[in-house]
Amino acid sequence: MVTEKMKQYIPPAGSEAFSYEPVERFGEGLTTNRPWNVSALSGVERLNGRVAMLGFLAAVVGERLSGEGIVGQLAAVLRWYLG
Numbered sequence: 001m002v003t004e005k006m007k008q009y010i011p012p013a014g015s016e017a018f019s020y021e022p023v024e025r026f027g028e029g030l031t032t033n034r035p036w037n038v039s040a041l042s043g044v045e046r047l048n049g050r051v052a053m054l055g056f057l058a059a060v061v062g063e064r065l066s067g068e069g070i071v072g073q074l075a076a077v078l079r080w081y082l083g
Contacts, residue, residue: 059073
């Protein structure tokens with residue numbers, strides 16, 4: 001059953017389902033100012049940065065607790081996992 005709310009997302013018959021952007025030169029999309037570059041990715045980049053900071057903090061805490069660097073910690077996990 002298709003509701004009225006669902007109908008607004010279904011393209012009309014015979015129309016293009018997708019609107020494609022024009023072909024651009026290599027790398028041009030990375031330097032041009034597009035509205036989606038700022039608004040759509042700002043929340044994602046903020047989340048990515050915060051998760052990276054948590055990962056770095058976990059590595060520092062693990063190093064302080066174990067007394068081994070990241071390579072030593074990875075080797076210990078591999079020994080535990082494979083052994």
